[in-house]
Amino acid sequence: MQRVLVTGGAGFIGANFVNHLVAHTDLQVTVLDALTYAGHREAVDGFPSDRVAFVHGDITDAEVVDRVVGESDAVVHFAAESHNDNSLHDPRPFLDTNVIGTYTLIEAARRHGTRFHHVSTDEVYGDLELDDPARFTEQTPYNPSSPYSSTKAASDLLVRAWVRSFGLQATLSNCSNNYGPWQHIEKFIPRQITNLLDGRRPRLYGEGKNVRDWIHVDDHNSAVLAVLQRGRIGETYLIGADGERSNKQVVEQLLTTMGRPSEDYDLVADRPGHDLRYAIDATKLSTELGWTPRYDFDSGLAATVEWYRQHEDWWRPVKEATEARYAKSGQ
Ligand code: NAD
Ligand code: TDX
Numbered sequence: 037m038q039r040v041l042v043t044g045g046a047g048f049i050g051a052n053f054v055n056h057l058v059a060h061t062d063l064q065v066t067v068l069d070a071l072t073y074a075g076h077r078e079a080v081d082g083f084p085s086d087r088v089a090f091v092h093g094d095i096t097d098a099e100v101v102d103r104v105v106g107e108s109d110a111v112v113h114f115a116a117e118s119h120n121d122n123s124l125h126d127p128r129p130f131l132d133t134n135v136i137g138t139y140t141l142i143e144a145a146r147r148h149g150t151r152f153h154h155v156s157t158d159e160v161y162g163d164l165e166l167d168d169p170a171r172f173t174e175q176t177p178y179n180p181s182s183p184y185s186s187t188k189a190a191s192d193l194l195v196r197a198w199v200r201s202f203g204l205q206a207t208l209s210n211c212s213n214n215y216g217p218w219q220h221i222e223k224f225i226p227r228q229i230t231n232l233l234d235g236r237r238p239r240l241y242g243e244g245k246n247v248r249d250w251i252h253v254d255d256h257n258s259a260v261l262a263v264l265q266r267g268r269i270g271e272t273y274l275i276g277a278d279g280e281r282s283n284k285q286v287v288e289q290l291l292t293t294m295g296r297p298s299e300d301y302d303l304v305a306d307r308p309g310h311d312l313r314y315a316i317d318a319t320k321l322s323t324e325l326g327w328t329p330r331y332d333f334d335s336g337l338a339a340t341v342e343w344y345r346q347h348e349d350w351w352r353p354v355k356e357a358t359e360a361r362y363a364k365s366g367q
Contacts, residue, residue, distance in 0.1 A: 037151070039064045040264075041108035043095055043141065044115030046071060048219040049155070049253055051079035053112065056257045058087055068104050069115065070094040076350075079218050095137035098144070105144035110151040112264060113141055116191075119222055120159075120184045121365075124308060127183035134187035135194070142198045142206070152206040153264045154195045158249070158274065159185035160210060163311035166247060171315040172210075174272050181309050192272075199270045207267040209260055211275035212316045215336065216253035217343045221351050222358050224248075225337070228287055229344045230351055232294045236359075239367060242306035244284030247313035251277040252331035259318075262325045276316025277329035286337075293338055305366035 040057065044050040045067030057063050065088045069075045080088060093100040095115050105111060115137060117123065117130040138154070145152040161172045162179030178193075180186040198204035215225045228238040259275040267273060281289075288298040321327050344351065 037063065037109045039066060039108045039110075041066045041068060041104055041111045043068045043111065043113045044075075045069055046075035046077055046080055046090075047114060047118070048074070048216075048223075049214055049256060050114035051076065051218050052216060052253045053114065053257045053260060054080045054083075054088060056254065056261065058083055060261070065089070066091060066104055066108060068093055068095065068100070072117075074118065074220050076218065078350075096132055096140055098140050101140050102144045102147070105141065105150050106148045108150060110153070110264060111141060111145055112153045112155065112260065113138065114155045116188065117184065119220070120182045121222070121307060121362075121367075123183035123187075127187075130183050130187040134184075135190045138191035138194055142195060142204055145206070146198060146202050146204050149205070151264075152195070152204060153260065153267075154192065154206060154208045155260060156192050156208060156210045157185065157188050158210050158212050158276070158314050158316055159311065160189040160192055161314075164313045164315055166245065166313050168313070171317040172274060173317045174274055174320055181311050196270075205269050207263050207269060208272040209263050209275050210272065211256045211259070212249035212251050212277075212279070212314055214253045214256050215250055216340055217347075219253070221355060222361075224283065225286065225290075225340065226344060226351070227358070228290050229294075229341050230355055232290060232296065233345060233348070234355065238287045238290065238301040239304045239362070240283055240287055240301055241304060241310060241367065243303060244287065244301075245282055246310060247280055247282050247315070248286075249276050249315050250279035250281060250286075250333055251275065251329065252336040255329040255331055258330070259321060259327050262321070262327045266325050268324075273321045273325070274316050274318050275321060276318045277331070279333050280313075280315050281333070289334075289337065290341070293341055307367075
């Protein structure tokens, strides 16, 4: 394996993955990214051109996809519409990118016999009760709740069907909630960090009791690389780092870290259909591939706060518009 195509490589997780590949492998990288509102060219700038090439294009464009897949030994597919709240207001781009885009990529990978890794989410499994000791495993039945998660579930099923029907050389991974540098400030953790940096109060949906299972983006990406290099074809691996916390706990921790009283937040309108709890059992990944996470949540979160403090010129231009969109839904 020499050249890896990273779709969505200018987005949050994809950009961190490109940085991870440059730092930890000799692989050459091609990024394919449409630079939607969530894509940032500068997140993958500054590498030597023999390490990282950038192609500005859409994964639903069969012509450009066929060319870049044909030039690559493997594809790692991150590109997606990724925000649940956006999917509730306008689902159509989620169908186009997540379903048709994935279809376009796996057809090209099938034609060229290219190794394919599909990056997905634990949200395909629906949610768990707050007081249920159960966690998601690779055997949990699919039961997605939102337009976003249902289109991700559809894309997973397409990849699985292409493995079975056409012998596509694919693996899949489903990861829990990521945090870290370059995450768009529409998402929970960076929204609250930038609210606090801006002198605003954090905004918790509902009563703040929903639970997410947090993992640092670099731990997600080291797991994706392990699956790409050593995963068994046709298999799904769940990725998680035992990071369950309620949203209220996370906000209280941010307030304390940033020197504000821990009750200094607002409860706002809940998300329709809001999943209660996600939790990942990553036993298969750790026993089969020997993967372990490196970050603990407390120091990872503190480093992330510091990153947003240092990168105000990156997030400041979109802060007002992001908050104005939330204000329309009372959030
Ligand atoms: P993101 O929204 O930050 O980035 C998505 C990237 O894809 C952007 O660079 C965007 O420009 C690009 N893109 C969107 N539509 C495109 C199209 N039609 N053609 C080409 N490029 C396009 O998303 P993220 O949070 O980095 O998520 C990346 C992947 O990881 C997604 O598949 C998501 O479902 C999955 N995932 C995310 C999380 C999480 O916590 N963020 C957790 C598990 C899985
Ligand atoms: O302002 C907020 N207040 C709040 O309480 C926002 C933006 C969110 N929330 C809540 C909703 C969720 O319970 O915080 C939790 C996390 O919200 P998001 O950051 O929107 O993430 P989530 O909906 O859990 O989905 C994320 O994890 C799985 C990613 O956005 C997905 O791409 C990934 O698949």
